[in-house]
Amino acid sequence: KHYSIVILSFLFLLNLSAQKFSVNKTACDPTTTKTALKYFKQSEQAKDSEEKRELLNKAISAEPNYYEAHFELGVRYFKAKKFGMAKDHLEQVNAICPKYTPYSYYMLGMIYLNEESWKSSLTNYKKFLEFDDIDDDEKYNEVKALIPDLEAYVDLFTKPVPFDPHPVAGVCTEQDEYLGSLSPDNRHFFYIRKTFIRPTGVNEGKEPYYAELFTSSNKNNSNYDGGTAMDRPFNEKFNNGAAAITADNKHMYFVVCGNNMVEYCDLWYSEFKNGKWSPLMSMGNTINSNVWDSQPTISYDGKTLIFSSMRAGGQGGSDLWISTKNDKGEWTEPVNLGNVINTPQNELTPFIHSDSQTLYFASKGHKGMGGYDLYYSKKDSLGNWMKPKNMGYPINTEYDENSFFVSLDGKTGYFATDRTDDKLKGPGGLDIFSFDLYQEARPEEVLFIEGTVKTEDNKAVGGQVEFTDMVTNEKTVVDIDSTDGTYVAILTTDHDVFVAIKADSISKRKPVGFVSAIIKQDDTNKGEPTTVNLETKEIDIGEEFRLNDVNFATNSSVLDDKSKYIIKQFSFFLKSNPKIKISVNGHTDDVGDDDANLKLSADRAKSVYDYLVTLGIASMRMEHQGFGEKVPVSSNKSEFGRSKNRRTEFVITAK
DSSP states (O other): HHHHHHHHHHHHHHHHTTTTOOOOOSSSSOOOOOOHHHHHHHHHOSSSSHHHHHHHHHHHHOOOHHHHHHHHHHHHHHHHHHHHHHHHHHHHHHOOTSOOOOOHHHHHHHHHHTTTTTHHHHHHHHHHOSSSSOOHHHHHHHHHHHHHHHHHHHHHHHHHOOOOOOTTTTTTTSSSSEEEETTTSSSSSEEEEEEOOOGGGGGGSSSOEEEEEEEEEEEEEEEESSSSEETSSSSSSSSSEEEEEOTOOOEEEEEEEEGGGGGGEEEEEEETTTTTOOOEEOOOOTOOOOEEEEEEEOOTTOOOEEEOOOOSSSSSSEEEEEEEEEETTTOOEEOOOOOOTOOOSEEEEEOOOOOOOEEEEESSSSSSSSEEEEEEEEEEETSSSSOOOOTTTTTTOOOOOOOEEEEEEEEEEEEEOOOOOOOOOOOOSSSSEEOOOGGGGGOOOOOEEEEEEEETTOOOOEEEEEEEETTOEEEEEEEOOOOTTEEEEEEEOOOOOEEEEEOOOOOSSSSOOOOOEEEEGOOOTTTEEEEEOEEOOOOOTTTTEEEEOBOOTTTTOOOOOOHHHHHHHHHHHHSSSTTTTEEEEOOOOOOOHHHHHHHHHHHHHHHHHHHHHHTTTTTEEEEEEEEEEEEEESSSSSSHHHHHHSSEEEEEEEE
16 A cells, blocks of 8 residues: 555654654643652663563552553553553653643654554644654654645545445346447447357367456337447457447447557547448557557547557656647657646546536556556646646555546546455456446536538538537537538537537538527536437528527517527628528418418518628628418427428529
């Protein structure tokens, strides 16, 4: 244990045979019992330690409050390494004459530390430091240096965090399961399963063996299935696993160990195309070194990679390193995460949550309880990783804890262990457990958005989708996969979000028109994917585009703030396409008087027109008209159909 090293170093620093401890003889009234004084004086003349202890015990029997005798006897027992007996007498000294000597507190601090009684040890050490007459600078400095570590232990062990783990149903078996990870959408669970193989076929009769199979379990309702070994190109020549996958489930990063030897572990990747994973590809010399490189974690968008490596230039042991993908799609030279995260000892199994703000990892070098402990770090306002926090007891113990990761909603933590304490009872061997993660250690809440951008005839559109926080105006831009029109975005916001496509042209000759949507927080379930499909078409004369979510109060043509926000975003589209001219068209459902509906639709179209003029769009580029209920796009027999008919559109009149 880490703390055992500290204890032993302190015990050996003390010269037990020659140490003299100073006392303050005027701190309390001296003992006057003659018999007690006689035995004490005889103890000073005794030839061996056993005789001294016997005489001091007699002195205390004659006078129970003889604090000088208690101290001398406590010292004798301490030097004899009979710490339990020493503790009893030293506690008596402090109770009878608290200011007699600082060294009764010093020795008690050491004894309680050895007993792992962190709070009692800290209390005594702090009282030791309160004395003004400490005549041993070495001991003073030793204790002062130990206090921060001891305070950390007290905090960890006396303030247990909530922890009620359960083996992950469907994943855990009597075999070993470890090095787990979740796809960001929580639909796929990846892990290593150590499987006993009995050769069959042409290999029948050969010795059975264990194989580490890269395995996937898929989510069925709320549980994961029993798991299937990944098909080719995985599990072929060499061991591979420790997977990290992007939020679109199309880019996987993992470890391949050449010749199944640890020293030859490198980072590889595969891409999901046309319904299958591509052949495994090395990440190359920019990422991989000539030593151990392993345990990758990837940001949800696939642009930030963090991994553990033994390469030179770090803080010592295995460190965490980071690489980012540049505008050309190339990985940059890895950079050490620095001494806030890394220590001279090992840091392993990093996991960056989809919030891109919270990093979890295992370390032997930070203040911990022994072996590898789990830690988390969050980014500050400048984007720098802050000092890691120990995840606490009983999540961490004197055993090794590692391979930790967190669900999309941040509420569930997972880790692999073969601990067999009362809280951890799995099917057998190494198992992956889940538990409710306490609030302080959770990542930021995220909004997971997925969808497609396609044309009316279901053609995929490439380009980008832009998300704008409607309160802070902070923008997030994600790429559209041009092969199938899919996109994924993960946002950390509590506000409504404006969505607009920044799509490429479909035919490489004609750009696409303005299409937008609003994601309302009330309509989403954070921690679960929200689907937003967008449909667009090329800009061409006569093409109609709906201004989604431009709404008016009943029988009113006054624009609300949300509608103004959307129209403002539309104005940016018009400014970036200065040759386009439009007609703003208003439509209603069939509820109410026909003539009133016609007038209302015209007034609403003019409101949009007028607001665009105030935003700097030349009036000569626009016209406006109302059509009332004449041009429905859906049936007016249902509220859903009527809501579709109440709309504002723009039609391209020139380009």
